[in-house]
Amino acid sequence: MRVLHLSWEYPPHIVGGLGRHVYYITHELIRLGVKIDVATVGYEDTHVIDEGVNVHLIDAFKVRVPDFTSWVHSFNIFMMMDLSHISDVDAIHVHDWLTAPAGIVLKHRFKVPLIATIHATEYGRRGGLHSLESRHIHEWEWLLAYEAWKVIVCSSYMANEVKSVLGVPGDKIVMIPNGIDKALLSFKPKYDRSRYAYPWELLIVFYGRLVYEKGPDSVIRAFAKLLGRISNIKLIIIGDGPMREYLVNLANQLGLGSKVYFTGKVSDDELYSIIAHSNLVILPSRYEPFGISALEAMALGKPLIATNRGGPTDFIRHMENGVLINPDNPDEIAYYAEMLLKDEGLAHRLANEAKGTIMKGYTWDIIAKRTYELYKAIIEERTKVNW
Amino acid sequence: MRIIGFSWEYPRIGSPLTDLQYLVASLSSALKALGHEVIIITQGSSQTPDFDRVKVISVGLPIKDYPNVVSYGLSSSIQVVANMRYKVNGEFNKIVCFEWGGCIMGLLAKATQPCCLNAEVNCIALSTEYERGDPDSDIIGSSIASIEGWVFRQCDRVYGLKQRTVDDFKSRFNISADYVPAIDELARVITK
Secondary structure: OEEEEEOOOEOOEOOOHHHHHHHHHHHHHHHOOOEEEEEEEEOOOEEEEEOOEEEEEEEOOOOOOOOHHHHHHHHHHHHHHHHHHOOOOOEEEEEOHHHHHHHHHHHHHHOOOEEEEOOOOHHHHHOOOOOHHHHHHHHHHHHHHHHOOEEEEOOHHHHHHHHHHHOOOHHHEEEOOOOEOHHHHHOOOOOOHHHOOOOOOEEEEEEOOOOHHHOHHHHHHHHHHHHOOOOOEEEEEEEOOOOHHHHHHHHHHOOOHHHEEEEEOOOHHHHHHHHHHOOEEEEOOOOOOOOHHHHHHHHOOOOEEEEOOOOHHHHOOEOOOEEEEOOOOHHHHHHHHHHHHHOHHHHHHHHHHHHHHHHHHOEHHHHHHHHHHHHHHHHHHHHOOOO | OEEEEEEOOOOOOOOOOOHHHHHHHHHHHHHHHOOOEEEEEEEOOOOOOOEOOEEEEEEOOOOOOOOOHHHHHHHHHHHHHHHHOOOOOOOOOEEEEEHHHHHHHHHHHHHHOHHHOOOEEEEEEOOOHHHHOOOOOOHHHHHHHHHHHHHHHHOOEEEEOOHHHHHHHHHHHOOOOEEOOOHHHHHHHHOO
16 A cells, blocks of 8 residues: 655644644554655755655745745645656545645546545634635635545544535544654653752643644633742743743733743753643643644643643543633633642542543554554545546 | 647637737647647636637636735646546647746646646747846746746747747746747747
8 A cells, every 4th residue: 555645744844733743644654564655845856765754855945936825836836746757656645735736636647535634724723714815725625625535634623624614524524633652651851840940839831832822821811810829830831923922921911920931942852841840731722623732741641721622622521631621711720720739639630541541542553543444445445436 | 749738818709819818829720720639728617619620628727716826827727737637538749838827737737647748848938027027026026937937947848939038038047948939830840
């Protein structure tokens, strides 16, 4: 079985979670005996083997373009021309609209099934379609879903979104969640706790892009309320984004001063070290198609307060393996944070249960097996179709 | 010889004739008159009537909204190639493509369509962006000029209908193009 993945992100070129997703799923599929090609953005046209994965790096900067959508289309054109020599592909797997144009053309070129993973929709990301660019992207998302043999989504929330926003019929949608690297389950911090907090301080952590949809402002507001009840706490905000300056000002206005520490972007080792040393993780996203960050906290065995919107509701059961809250209600966040920080037994029980949840169904080897079964079924269906 | 042409435009009944439409239609007729089979692929939602025994295939665009003309040119070319797959049969000897949009279609067709895999790509330009606009001070024009440079370099043969265009190819893009001002002569050169 040979599957061609088209993705605009692949390590080391990583913008969001998509690149990691493609990296882990392809490497696990290789272990299952699938031949994998990945076409992705590069700075010259070249070809490398990455632990068994054939990576086609496409120079995506050959022409000047005025905007992002034009760049996406030019990248797709370069990709199609570069991949013209490929043959014997059994299926094409596209990740989001960014590689949909090439995926659709190549599907008809090879007459093989097109599989689309829709990680998020433009409508969901922007809260509607408010510009020509958004409408353009939305239409390509629709076309991708229309041309796909199956549409993979990572959560039941996203299944509903692609149904309602893109009009995808239910029997075309397959829900396969994201996963985490198994190594995270036995991660040992690379840095001392003293690097981040005094021994007597209880550490609360938020990490993610500093954008409105991730809810970092709600964490700061909840922290301010919590500080009135527990004094030996510290909040670390990890990540960067357009909201950073606003958040720094907000923390100052609320008189939080040295109690809130902004790290900016950090390495994975440092990120996981901080989480591993923390007493509580709070991730109150307002829009969360899946919530891989929540999975990471659970894999590291940390008590977690997460959003009751979107993907996390698939794998977090309130007060069983985590806490689900309304991201726009800092009082609620503070209430449960106080409960978990004061009741170590409860926090420990939830964290243990969370780790068990991950081990049972959310590591990449398990996710890859489900993807492999889907590939097999689709390729078998293709043999019965006159095309 | 079997020839397939790619163009953004082809004459339509009831619409004013553009320079590009005139060029595509007259060159198609000239090629046909030399005894070749000619099929023109263009984009459009309604079927364009065949003219002078030249078969014209209009390919509809599912995407309706575009942020700008560059996005439109790149995106619509991809859609045309994606949707032409089941509308043409057999193999072609020559691809004739017009302006940068048609050339992207032609190059993509050669890269991805079984009917065009062995065809020679001939590109014909009415003008370059340096003649039409001011690429040095306009972001859209600059982008189009950049795309023109890349696209025309990928083609096997490039023709200009004006000396100025051919000069621009050389000075701006470092491309050697042939200056062929007469349509009948162009048809003969392409099929030689």
